[in-house]
Amino acid sequence: MSSLSLDAADAIADAVIERARALGKAVSVAVVDAGGFPVTIRRSDGARPLTPDIARAKAYTAAVMQRPGKMLKKWQESQPVFFSQLSQLPGAAMPIMAADGSVTVKKDGVIIGGLGVAGGTADEDQQIADEILETLGYELEFPAWGVPGKPTGKE
Amino acid sequence: MSSLSLDAADAIADAVIERARALGKAVSVAVVDAGGFPVTIRRSDGARPLTPDIARAKAYTAAVMQRPGKMLKKWQESQPVFFSQLSQLPGAAMPIMAADGSVTVKKDGVIIGGLGVAGGTADEDQQIADEILETLGYELEFPAWGVPGKPTGKE
């Protein structure tokens, strides 16, 4: 299922950690494959004990929901109870978290995984994730559900 | 892992129970190490059966989130769904509770554990925890996340 190699995932994770360090932040980062299974998870010195799992849940959500967290947040706001119940579905291995710092990993139009960043502010987590994916040549445009072909951009 | 000895934890617990008794309250108290594992848990005569576990979850939260509950309450208010999902993360052994009477135990700038008090009013639980930690020489100032160096005080 995964066409996201460990080398590619580590390149993302290394860049995230270095970028966060430049901002003076200790973050955790997780990269999962298209099925939501971990490829690499890393916790910087000083990042809190649960941040690797927060990053993982963000990455999982972006991979299996196939959209970045910032798009899911709108869904969660409009249907909070329904959205919270997604995490209780039999196939859901992690909490489905609508959060910043949660970005779907896409290349050549194919969704190949998810990236989660945790430990900075919401804005920082999001900015770092977007920047690194863009720099490494991944695609950040996703159509809204039900509106195929119409990209929603990075708003 | 723990640099919080049983003697040090018991000194905290004894003082909490005595202070609560002076206020006419029967409380439970828990002290955990930096990884959230119990060092001492005590229930005063008259405190309700679940209060030792409430105190434990408060102590656990303050230890692994590395911030007192009063700071976490702000996070919970701004992101209630996300915050509630922290308790479902694979690495979380206890509910992550944003509550009064939940204080991180810090000495010489190092986080060494968590203290939880339950059984009084929210204000009493908090006041007792703060007073006892301060009296015993622990540090109560924690920087806001993302703003290292800028303490938020005991507001």
Added chain:
Amino acid sequence: MSSLSLDAADAIADAVIERARALGKAVSVAVVDAGGFPVTIRRSDGARPLTPDIARAKAYTAAVMQRPGKMLKKWQESQPVFFSQLSQLPGAAMPIMAADGSVTVKKDGVIIGGLGVAGGTADEDQQIADEILETLGYELEFPAWGVPGKPTGKE
């Protein structure tokens, strides 16, 4: 429900920890009331992180099963599947563990709680628990189930 005061529970816990220390062992100890709820739990310096919970499950079992673990072990041996399912019952808050170092706390013929000791060898845990309870005036004789009045002794 509990007629086991914190002072009485702490007297047991203090004596257990001191006795273990004299043997060169770091143990955890838990004392629960007749309903299985914690009164005091303590972890000696050097005892492993899960030992307080092991001690608690032992104490819980001895309290709510109303027999010491050494008696439960015979039941477990004869009906292993049935016994293991006890832990899945809706009212079971802890694993029902048939183990050494798990002793029902009884005074004047009334069951008032449970004591669990973990961290030594099975024999040490049991010996310490029995010695301390006997020294402090608790009763160690329990009739076999279904054979009221016929004590089984401390075999």
Added chain:
Amino acid sequence: MSSLSLDAADAIADAVIERARALGKAVSVAVVDAGGFPVTIRRSDGARPLTPDIARAKAYTAAVMQRPGKMLKKWQESQPVFFSQLSQLPGAAMPIMAADGSVTVKKDGVIIGGLGVAGGTADEDQQIADEILETLGYELEFPAWGVPGKPTGKE
């Protein structure tokens, strides 16, 4: 809590993955701190989706039980029901797995974390973990519980 830096954990993980690759095996590797929280988790290309979590549970177990899996297997054999119930304790965040490829990370006599390797045969997982830790200067001798000072070696 952790005195195991990300750099130190990554050095272990890199060496494990490279060593496995030389054997023609795709493995997952996890390194956790002394409280069992993740520092680094990596899955080689070709390793099965659940192997990162198997590696994590092995690392968690070796950290919080403070002994390598090969020592725990003896405990599990003598008390299978009791051992399986450890995973149900309130403080246990992961299954407590007695397995090969599960080694406690110790330096200068202090337990600082756990290493888990999964994906090879049991013997390979164990051999790789031992070799890498030894090469990197960690200590592999642990006393049997209850017999302090008498190391049991790598038998």
